[in-house]
Amino acid sequence: MAAQIIDGTVIAERLRAEIAQEAARYAAQAGHPPGLGVVLVGDNPASASYVRMKRRACERAGLHSVGHLLPATATQAEVEAAVNDLNDTPAIHGILVQLPLPDHIDEETILRLVSLDKDVDGFHPINIGALAMKGRDPLFTPATPTGVMVMLREIEAPLTGANAVVVGRSNIVGLPVALMLLKANATVTIVHSRTRDLAAVIRGGDIVIAAIGRPEFIRGAWLKPGAVVIDVGTNKIDDPASERGYRYVGDVAFEEALPVVSAISKVPGGVGPLTITMLLDNTLKAAWRTLESR
Numbered sequence: 001m002a003a004q005i006i007d008g009t010v011i012a013e014r015l016r017a018e019i020a021q022e023a024a025r026y027a028a029q030a031g032h033p034p035g036l037g038v039v040l041v042g043d044n045p046a047s048a049s050y051v052r053m054k055r056r057a058c059e060r061a062g063l064h065s066v067g068h069l070l071p072a073t074a075t076q077a078e079v080e081a082a083v084n085d086l087n088d089t090p091a092i093h094g095i096l097v098q099l100p101l102p103d104h105i106d107e108e109t110i111l112r113l114v115s116l117d118k119d120v121d122g123f124h125p126i127n128i129g130a131l132a133m134k135g136r137d138p139l140f141t142p143a144t145p146t147g148v149m150v151m152l153r154e155i156e157a158p159l160t161g162a163n164a165v166v167v168g169r170s171n172i173v174g175l176p177v178a179l180m181l182l183k184a185n186a187t188v189t190i191v192h193s194r195t196r197d198l199a200a201v202i203r204g205g206d207i208v209i210a211a212i213g214r215p216e217f218i219r220g221a222w223l224k225p226g227a228v229v230i231d232v233g234t235n236k237i238d239d240p241a242s243e244r245g246y247r248y249v250g251d252v253a254f255e256e257a258l259p260v261v262s263a264i265s266k267v268p269g270g271v272g273p274l275t276i277t278m279l280l281d282n283t284l285k286a287a288w289r290t291l292e293s294r
C-alpha cells in the first residue's frame with residue numbers, strides 16, 4: 001500500500017483557523033487579544049526569518065505581538081532587561097526567546113528568567129523538568145516536539161508499546177520529543193552521533209523521529225517496513241535546477257523511504273508549519289489561564 005504523506009501545512013491551516021476563532025472569543029471576553037513577546041538577539045538570518053514568520057502568523061490569527069530586537073553586541077543585562085520587561089507587561093501572555101543566543105549570552109539564565117506562566121516555548125528548566133517526571137505535567141511543552149506529537153495523533157499512529165527511535169538529542173527537539181513519546185507510553189530509544197550501528201537501531205523503530213540536521217542522512221534501507229517517520233530536519237541544499245538555486249530536504253532520504261514506510265512527513269511543509277501553530281496555541285492557552293486566574 002502507498003505510504004501516507006503527512007502534510008503539516010494542511011493540518012496547521014485547520015488548527016490555525018480554530019486558534020483564530022478562539023483568539024477572537026478570548027479578545028471579546030478579555031477586552032484585548034492574546035499577546036506574544038519575542039526577543040531576538042543578533043542578525044542570524046534564519047532566526048530573523050523564523051521571528052518574522054512567527055509574528056506574521058500571530059497577526060493572521062488575531063494575536064498581538066511585540067518584538068525586542070537587540071543587536072548581536074547586546075549585553076547579558078540588556079537581554080535580561082528585555083525579558084523582564086515582557087514578564088512585567090500584562091498584555092503579553094507568552095514570551096519567546098529566539099535561540100540560539102550569541103555565545104556571550106548565558107542562555108540558561110535567560111531561559112530561567114522567563115516567567116513560568118509565560119513560558120510558551122516550554123524551555124524553562126521547571127517545565128522541562130515536569131516533562132521528564134512521571135505524574136507531572138508541564139504548563140507548556142516545546143513547540144516543535146508538540147508539533148511532532150500532533151502529527152502522530154493526526155494519523156492515529158499507535159503509540160502505546162510502540163518502539164520509537166528518536167534520532168538526535170538536542171534540547172529543543174530530540175530530548176523533549178523523546179520525553180513526550182515516553183509520556184505517551186512508547187518504548188523510546190534515543191540515538192545520537194556517538195551511537196554504534198545507527199542503522200540497526202533505527203531499523204527497530206515502529207516510529208522514527210529524525211532531528212539531526214544532516215540532509216537525507218537516514219536511508220530507506222535503514223527503516224522498518226511499515227514504520228511511521230516524522231522528519232524534523234530542514235536542510236538547505238544546492239539545486240541548480242531550481243529557480244532559487246537551492247531547496248530544502250529532510251534528514252531522511254524521502255524517495256527511498258516512500259516504498260518502505262506506512263507514513264512519512266513532508267519537508268518542507270511538514271513539522272515547520274506546526275511548530276509555529278503550537279506556539280500560537282500555547283500563547284492562547286497562557287492568555288486564557290491568566291484571565292481565568294483573575
Ligand code: NDP
Nearest residue numbers: 144168169170173192193211212213232233234271272275
Ligand atoms: P542540533 O544540531 O542541536 O542537534 C543535532 C542532534 O543530532 C545532536 O543530538 C547530534 O548528536 C545528532 N547528530 C548529528 N549528526 C549525527 C549523526 N551523523 N548521527 C547521529 N546523530 C547525529 O539540531 P536541532 O535539534 O536543533 O535540529 C535538528 C534538525 O531539525 C535541523 O535540521 C533543524 O533545522 C531542524 N529543526 C526544524 C524545526 C522545525 O520547526 N521544523 C525546528 C527545530 C529544528 P550529538 O548530541 O551527539 O552531537
